[in-house]
Amino acid sequence: MRFADTVVLITGAGTGIGAATARRVVAEGGKVVLTGRREAPLREVADPLGDAALVLPANAADSAAMKGVVAATLERFGRLDVVVANAGGHGLGSALDTDDASWAQAIEVNLTTAFVTIREALPALSVRGGSIVLVSSLAGLFAGPAVAGYVTTKHALIGLTRSIARDYGKHGVRANAVCPGWVRTPMADLQMDELAAIKGTDRDGAYGIATENVPLGRPATSEEVAAVITFLGSSDAAIVSGAVVTADAGSSAVDLPTIAFD
Numbered sequence: 001m002r003f004a005d006t007v008v009l010i011t012g013a014g015t016g017i018g019a020a021t022a023r024r025v026v027a028e029g030g031k032v033v034l035t036g037r038r039e040a041p042l043r044e045v046a047d048p049l050g051d052a053a054l055v056l057p058a059n060a061a062d063s064a065a066m067k068g069v070v071a072a073t074l075e076r077f078g079r080l081d082v083v084v085a086n087a088g089g090h091g092l093g094s095a096l097d098t099d100d101a102s103w104a105q106a107i108e109v110n111l112t113t114a115f116v117t118i119r120e121a122l123p124a125l126s127v128r129g130g131s132i133v134l135v136s137s138l139a140g141l142f143a144g145p146a147v148a149g150y151v152t153t154k155h156a157l158i159g160l161t162r163s164i165a166r167d168y169g170k171h172g173v174r175a176n177a178v179c180p181g182w183v184r185t186p187m188a189d190l191q192m193d194e195l196a197a198i199k200g201t202d203r204d205g206a207y208g209i210a211t212e213n214v215p216l217g218r219p220a221t222s223e224e225v226a227a228v229i230t231f232l233g234s235s236d237a238a239i240v241s242g243a244v245v246t247a248d249a250g251s252s253a254v255d256l257p258t259i260a261f262d
Contacts, residue, residue: 002234003030007077009069010034011060011117012087014041016185017135017229020222021084024230026052033073033080035060036087060087060113066120073124080124082233085114085157086135090187091149098148106149111156118164122173129172131233134161135225138181138248154179158244165242174241176232181248182210182219213259215250 008025012018013034019041022032026049034042039057046053054076058065073080091098091106098106114134125132139147140154157177164175182188184207192206199209207219228247231237246252 001029002230002236003028006030006081007073007079008032008082008084008233009073009080009117009121010084010086011113012036012135014038014045016187017180017183017222017225018084018086019045020226021086021229022046022049022053024223024226025233028230028234031077033069033077035066035069060085060117061108063116063120066117070120070124079128080121080130081128082131082133083118083121083125084133084135084229084233085117086229087113087117088135088137091147091151091153093148094146095148097146103149106153110150110153111160114157115160118160118175122164122168125173126168126171130174131237132161132164132173132175133229133232134158134175134177135229136161136177136179136244138179138246138251140177140179141244141246141252161244162242169241174232174237176237176240176243176245178225178228178232179244179246179248179252180220180225181214181246181251182207183225184219184221188219211249213254213262214248215253218249220247220249 003025010018010022013022014036025032031052033054035056035058036042042055046055056069058069089109134157136157137154139151140158143151161175161177192203196206211218225247
């Protein structure tokens with residue numbers, strides 16, 4: 001029951017990693033505030049959680065909206081202890097293929113959502129000393145093909161993590177980043193379906209191709225990444241701040257030029 005008497009705000013909480021994190025927090029005794037652009041998926045996650053879940057649909061990149069989310073959280077639960085900045089999206093295209101609108105969208109959905117949410121939550125988090133977990137990506141450490149906006153913004157989340165950890169540690173606030181590799185989520189499923197069509201296989205076959213050279217040889221589940229997030233958000237990680245934790249089945253341990261020798 002690591003989250004007893006703990007309130008956790010999760011952005012992008014309607015599906016995938018965000019939804020799994022909400023379920024894990026409540027299973028460990030906590031209360032959750034679920035926010036995202038679409039209300040229906042948030043309700044689907046919240047309904048089985050009962051009174052432990054509060055649904056507040058909002059665009060996490062909107063300052064006024066997130067100010068309202070924090071205020072409603074304090075009104076309902078009287079405190080805010082942990083923020084999981086999980087909202088995100090695509091940033092497709094190489095540099096020459098990325099127009100101004102696509103670039104701005106990648107920054108908004110992947111970076112501004114985290115920045116605005118954290119900025120609006122910091123006063124409440126500083127009251128008792130809180131924790132922030134930013135969900136970056138393996139793309140925050142390495143570059144994938146033709147995803148310049150995604151790679152750039154996921155790298156920037158790590159810089160934001162370190163900046164928050166440095167500036168607000170004196171207020172008892174911790175900030176850490178998680179970098180998942182391939183995770184079975186609705187967004188990843190769409191990417192795998194595209195790969196499957198190219199390779200003449202199905203979705204499971206595409207995941208197999210994508211993780212062929214990953215040491216554990218498989219993608220993560222949302223629940224496995226949620227376990228890492230909840231560890232960092234909990235008091236078990238009380239001395240951990242400014243850290244970047246990979247949850248990538250060993251992907252980042254692989255030296256690409258040596259794959260030919262396997």
